[in-house]
Amino acid sequence: MIAQTEDITINGTVSDADNGETLIGATVTVPGTTLGTTTNEYGFYSLTIPRSDDSVRLDFSYVGFQTQSMTILPTKNITLNVELSTGIELKEVVVKADSYQEQLRSTQMSVEEISTKEVKVIPALLGETDILKTIQLKPGIPSGSEGTTGLFVRGGGSDQNLIILDEAVVYNANHLFGFFSTFNTDAIKDLKVYKGGFPAQYGGRLSSVIDVRMKEGNNRKFSGAGGLGLITSRLTLEGPIQSEKSSFIVSGRRTYVDIFTRQINKRNEDKEDYNPIPDYYFYDLSTKANYQLSEKDKLFISGYFGRDKFGFNGDFFDFNFDWGNATGTARWNRVFSPKLFSNTTFTYSDYQYNINTKITGFSFDVGSNIKDISLKSDLYYAPNNKHVLRFGGGLTYHRFDVGRLKAGSDDGEISFSAGIKLDGMEFGAYLGDEWTVNDALTINAGLRISGFHNDGAVYIRPEPRVSAKYALNDRLTLKGSYARMNQFVHLVSTSGIALPTDIWFPSTKRIKPQVSDQVALGWTWLLSDDLLLTNEFYYKNLQNQVGFVDWADLFANDKLEETFAIGEGYAYGMEIGLEKKFGKLKGWLGYTLALVKRGKFGTFNDQVFTTGPDGYYLPNHDRRHDFSIVAMYELNRRLTFSATVIYGSGDRAWLPVGRFVFQDVGGAPIEFVVPDYGNQRNNFRLPYFQRTDVAMVYKLFPKWGESDLTLSFFNVTNRRNTFFIYLEPEYATQQLPSGGEGDVPVGVRAKQVSLFPILGSLTWNFKF
Numbered sequence: 064m065i066a067q068t069e070d071i072t073i074n075g076t077v078s079d080a081d082n083g084e085t086l087i088g089a090t091v092t093v094p095g096t097t098l099g100t101t102t103n104e105y106g107f108y109s110l111t112i113p114r115s116d117d118s119v120r121l122d123f124s125y126v127g128f129q130t131q132s133m134t135i136l137p138t139k140n141i142t143l144n145v146e147l148s149t150g151i152e153l154k155e156v157v158v159k160a161d162s163y164q165e166q167l168r169s170t171q172m173s174v175e176e177i178s179t180k181e182v183k184v185i186p187a188l189l190g191e192t193d194i195l196k197t198i199q200l201k202p203g204i205p206s207g208s209e210g211t212t213g214l215f216v217r218g219g220g221s222d223q224n225l226i227i228l229d230e231a232v233v234y235n236a237n238h239l240f241g242f243f244s245t246f247n248t249d250a251i252k253d254l255k256v257y258k259g260g261f262p263a264q265y266g267g268r269l270s271s272v273i274d275v276r277m278k279e280g281n282n283r284k285f286s287g288a289g290g291l292g293l294i295t296s297r298l299t300l301e302g303p304i305q306s307e308k309s310s311f312i313v314s315g316r317r318t319y320v321d322i323f324t325r326q327i328n329k330r331n332e333d334k335e336d337y338n339p340i341p342d343y344y345f346y347d348l349s350t351k352a353n354y355q356l357s358e359k360d361k362l363f364i365s366g367y368f369g370r371d372k373f374g375f376n377g378d379f380f381d382f383n384f385d386w387g388n389a390t391g392t393a394r395w396n397r398v399f400s401p402k403l404f405s406n407t408t409f410t411y412s413d414y415q416y417n418i419n420t421k422i423t424g425f426s427f428d429v430g431s432n433i434k435d436i437s438l439k440s441d442l443y444y445a446p447n448n449k450h451v452l453r454f455g456g457g458l459t460y461h462r463f464d465v466g467r468l469k470a471g472s473d474d475g476e477i478s479f480s481a482g483i484k485l486d487g488m489e490f491g492a493y494l495g496d497e498w499t500v501n502d503a504l505t506i507n508a509g510l511r512i513s514g515f516h517n518d519g520a521v522y523i524r525p526e527p528r529v530s531a532k533y534a535l536n537d538r539l540t541l542k543g544s545y546a547r548m549n550q551f552v553h554l555v556s557t558s559g560i561a562l563p564t565d566i567w568f569p570s571t572k573r574i575k576p577q578v579s580d581q582v583a584l585g586w587t588w589l590l591s592d593d594l595l596l597t598n599e600f601y602y603k604n605l606q607n608q609v610g611f612v613d614w615a616d617l618f619a620n621d622k623l624e625e626t627f628a629i630g631e632g633y634a635y636g637m638e639i640g641l642e643k644k645f646g647k648l649k650g651w652l653g654y655t656l657a658l659v660k661r662g663k664f665g666t667f668n669d670q671v672f673t674t675g676p677d678g679y680y681l682p683n684h685d686r687r688h689d690f691s692i693v694a695m696y697e698l699n700r701r702l703t704f705s706a707t708v709i710y711g712s713g714d715r716a717w718l719p720v721g722r723f724v725f726q727d728v729g730g731a732p733i734e735f736v737v738p739d740y741g742n743q744r745n746n747f748r749l750p751y752f753q754r755t756d757v758a759m760v761y762k763l764f765p766k767w768g769e770s771d772l773t774l775s776f777f778n779v780t781n782r783r784n785t786f787f788i789y790l791e792p793e794y795a796t797q798q799l800p801s802g803g804e805g806d807v808p809v810g811v812r813a814k815q816v817s818l819f820p821i822l823g824s825l826t827w828n829f830k831f
Contacts, residue, residue, distance in 0.1 A: 070447065072401035073141045074109040077102050077123055080146035083282035083307065087253050089125040089147070090165055097502055098448055101165060104253075104276065105396055107404045109445040112137055123147060126644065127180075140401045142358075163595050163644075164537070166587060170497060170507040170530045172542040173259035173583055173599060175201040179248050181649075183828070184695050184705045186756035186775040188242065190292040190824035194254055195236060195244035195273075202638040202653030203258050203599075204271075205689040205711060213241065215684035216258050217581070218603055218634025218659030219270025222554030222565075226273045229351070229365045231390035232435055233275075234414035234567065238345040238371055239318075245369050245388060249288050249299040250314035250349040252278040259583045259601055260530040260544030263495035263509030264441055264453060269548045269579040269605070277365055279353050280310035290828040294318050309354040317346040345371040363394040379423050386416035386564075404443040408457075411436055415464075416564055425472050429618075432464035433552075433567045449499050453509075456492035461552065463487070465566055466620060481621055487517035487569040489551055495528070503534045515551040520572040524549045538589040542599075543582075550577040553609045555617055566617065573624055573667070578606040593645040598638070605632035608661055612670040628672040630664030632682075650694040659685050673744045680744035687712040703760040713749035716788060720746070722811065738790075749785045750815075754778050768831035776823050783817035790814070 077089040085106025092099035093112060102108045112119060115137050124130040128147040135141055175198060182197045195214075198204060204216055213221040226233045228246070236245045246254075257265065257272040265272045278301070285302030296319065301312035321344040331337040347369030354362045370387035391411040398404055415432035439457025446452070463485040471478035495509030511526040530544035553574065555566035570576045585599030608630045611617065615626035636657030643649055662679030664672040674680045692708040719738035740746075758775035778784075791814050794806040 069114040070111045071114045071137050071140050072109060072111045072445075073121070073135065073137075073143055074107070074398070074401040074404075075142050075144040076106040077108065077125065077145050077147065078106060079128075080148040081281075081283065082286070082301075083310065084252060084279055086125050086128075086147065087276070088165070089123060092122050092124075094120055094122055100445070100448075100451075103404070103443055104274075105404070105406060107396075107398070107443065109402055109404070109443075111402075111445065111447050114138060142401070163589050163592075166595065167534065167538070167540045167589060168505070168532070170505050170532045170542070171260060171262070172530060172532075172544055172585055172587075173203070173257065173601070175204065175256045175258065177201070177254060179251055181695070182248050183773075184703055184758070184760055185693060186705060186707055186758035186777060187824075188777050188819070189294050189822060190773060190775055190826035191243055191295055192248045193244050194246055194248050194251055194275075198254065198256055198273075200653065200691045200693050200707060200709070201256070201651070202640045202655050202689075202691075203636075204256065205655065205657075205684070205686050214271065214273070215686075216256075216271040217601055217636065218605075218632070218657065218684075219579075220554070220682070220684070222556070223268050223270035223550060223577070223579075224273055225265065225268035225271070226275070228275045228367055228390055229277050229363075229392040229410075230394070230408050230439075231367075231392050231410035231437075232412045233367075233388050233390060234412070234433055235386070235388060235565065238347070238369070239343075243345075245347060245367075246275060247297060247299075247314050247316045247347060247349055249290075249297055250277050250312065250351075252276050259546060259581045259603075261528060261546045261548065262453070262507075263493035263511045263526075263528050264455065266491050266493075266511050266513045266526060266548065267489065267550060267552075269550050269577055270603075277349060277351050278312050279363070280312035280351060282307050282310035286831060288828075288830040290826050292826040293824050294320055304352065304354070309352070311352040312350070314349045315347070318344045320344065339375070339377070342374040342376075343372065345369065359398040361396040363396070364392070365394075366391045381419075381421040383419045384416070387414070389413040402445050405440060406442075407438075407440045409438050414567075418564075424474075425477075426470065428467075428469040430464075430467045431564070431566045432462075432467070434462040436460045451497040452495070453497075454492075454494040457490070459489040461487045461489060461569060463567060463569055465555075465568060465623060466618060468618075483621055483623070485517065485569055487515060487551070490514045490516075504531070506531045513549050513551075515570055515576060517569045517571055520570065522549075522551070522570060522576050524576065524578075540587045541585075542587065543584045545580070545582050548579045548581075550579075553577065555611075555623065566623075568623065571624065574609070574627055575607045575629070577608060580604045593643055595642045595644075597640045597642075600635075600637050602635040603633065605634070605661070608632050608664075610661070610664055610672060612666050612672050625667050625670075628664040628666045628670075630661055630672075630674075632659065632661035634659035647697045648694065649697075650692070652693075653689075653691045655686075655689040657686065657689070673740070673742060675743045681715050683715050683745060685715050685745075701762045703762075704758070705760070706755070706757045709752070709754050711752040713751050713785065715745035716747045716749055717745045718747045718788065718813070719790060719811075722792075747788075749788065752784050753780075753782055754784060755780050768829065770827065770829040773826045773828060774823070775826075776821060778819050778821050781821040783815070783820070786816045786818045788813050788815050 077086045087104050089102045091108050091110055100108050100110045118134050119137050121133050123145045131147050182192050182194045214224050226236050253276045255274045280301040282303045287300045289298040297316040299314040303310050321342050324340040328339045349367050351365035367390045373384040375382045393409045395407045412435040417430040420427040437459040441455040444452040465483045467482035469480045491513045493511040497507045499505050507530045509528045514523040526547045528546045532540050532542045534540045551570045553568050555568050581603040583601040588596045590596055610628040611626050612628050638655050640653045642651040660679045661682055662674050666672050690710040695705045697703045720741040721739040756777050761772045763770045790811050792808050793810045795809045796804050797807040
């Protein structure tokens with residue numbers, strides 16, 4: 064009788080049989096019971112079941128893989144590492160239901176995921192697949208203006224997203240001034256976006272967490288993948304260092320438009336009226352290696368390095384601009400016992416931009432830099448099937464080089480400089496527990512203590528988190544969550560878009576941390592075995608929001624704090640998504656109805672920050688409606704078609720309501736000189752945004768591996784969406800009071816600048 068009431072624990076990892084990659088979110092269940100669990104972000108699982116002398120069957124499943132069943136004799140603790148294979152799913156309906164049942168069972172809400180397989184089929188700008196732009200097609204994550212990768216999640220700013228690559232922070236995730244993201248899809252294993260209900264292990268930003276994880280490398284055989292497109296080429300190589308024990312992956316990407324523009328410039332250099340084409344290219348390199356130190360220990364080392372370079376060299380004027388990220392991660396996984404798993408991580412992050420300008424006899428160097436060094440430890444403890452505990456802590460040292468300026472003459476007669484250097488220490492500790500109260504109710508509650516120290520200012524902030532799910536039946540689940548977040552570093556920018564020249568600034572005695580409180584309620588409904596409907600409502604309260612006074616001087620300003628304006632805000636909305644993951648036709652529909660307002664800003668030294676008559680205004684990223692359709696249709700084993708349709712209300716813009724005119728002397732032209740912006744910030748809504756993209760993927764099956772040709776058309780309706788609007792005065796010839804005729808301003812016309820007409824591209828992708 065005693066033996067029957069004791070429990071034993073089964074633990075291990077679930078991985079891909081083809082390449083040894085661990086599988087995140089794989090399901091482990093005991094058929095016929097409510098016992099089950101999922102693998103964590105490191106592929107580890109721990110499941111406690113009653114001790115018995117009778118055999119027990121375990122089912123291991125993952126979307127796109129064949130379910131693996133194993134029979135064990137549960138008389139003692141067992142370590143069971145399982146490999147799943149891809150192939151024809153003989154019980155597809157069961158796999159469908161199991162996949163969606165996990166989403167129904169989870170307490171986590173406000174989460175979006177996307178697979179790299181989907182990303183490679185969806186139409187992309189100039190054929191360059193982009194996982195960060197694809198995630199913007201999900202509900203609740205509207206993009207910024209045309210051509211940018213800025214994310215504005217549930218009313219938050221583009222700086223309020225924590226973007227981490229293998230647990231290292233990426234401060235500017237853009238290439239080509241925002242047209243592409245820094246992430247090479249070939250090197251990415253998993254991407255998950257948290258819009259709310261944040262787990263206690265995350266902190267430091269208000270609006271979202273974008274957790275990107277790189278592949279680990281094939282530990283079975285050497286393989287490669289890549290592609291040739293219109294503007295970029297990419298190549299990924301991976302393979303074992305020691306078979307089934309260690310592996311590596313190296314992935315690189317580069318544009319090559321500059322190779323052609325240099326040749327064009329060279330051929331036309333003798334023409335007097337020829338204007339040279341500026342030089343531009345970007346590249347990035349991702350690397351990772353891992354080694355199985357022992358049965359219980361594994362070491363990972365990964366890094367990312369990316370740079371954009373823009374240059375123009377003339378006879379009397381040289382301009383060079385480069386920016387980019389560098390990250391490094393060293394990670395140690397340790398299985399202390401069947402119930403306890405730990406991950407210890409050291410990361411380094413460096414973002415900088417540099418502008419060098421040379422004019423005959425004189426030079427300017429400007430730039431900015433932020434560096435992070437971080438050490439943290441996360442532990443996963445599953446004492447039984449009722450509780451899963453996660454706890455840990457970490458330290459991050461920040462180094463800020465704000466608005467660096469050096470200038471002087473070549474002979475040294477003139478020299479001056481500006482800029483400030485700051486640092487700060489950010490720290491955090493957390494504890495979270497996922498408690499399965501009964502078959503219907505599960506609660507995930509946690510507390511994070513976040514802190515920051517800088518130049519005598521110390522902030523220690525508690526951040527409670529709680530989420531819960533209640534299953535009404537096996538197809539309908541209600542969910543709710545609350546999370547408080549603090550942000551200790553702030554983006555110094557007036558554009559609302561993440562640009563290469565952005566500057567990051569720490570919290571100080573005067574600039575307090577930003578704070579958000581978010582509540583979300585929703586439901587998840589499995590309409591059929593392959594159709595899932597989600598609907599969420601949220602409200603977010605924002606405190607200590609950072610803005611900048613009117614006409615702020617943000618460039619090389621040693622008194623930058625004086626330009627800050629501090630206010631508050633709120634956002635609320637509704638998101639609805641309908642998803643189909645299986646069958647020949649796959650895809651999703653998403654719709655977001657949202658509103659965001661900010662206001663009650665105070666300034667230092669009685670400076671001006673314009674809001675509106677009621678003290679509030681709509682920020683640039685206020686988008687009332689956002690709608691997207693994504694469809695992928697597999698006609699046969701060779702041919703797949705895909706399409707995306709996007710609609711969004713126009714963003715907000717601040718346009719002058721009038722202009723003062725000035726005439727210097729009698730008979731001189733009358734000019735518009737001073738715009739009047741009125742008393743309402745962001746007083747104009749831009750025209751709505753709409754774009755339709757289509758693509759066709761034709762698969763080839765060479766003897767050496769796999770390949771395909773991807774033909775895509777971007778903006779097939781040729782709609783000219785607004786990039787920005789400028790105002791141009793109109794003149795008429797009239798009789799002047801001083802005598803004679805002259806051009807007199809009679810009005811102002813708004814004109815629109817658009818970026819992309821219909822664009823076609825052809826890309827060859829391969830894998831061996």
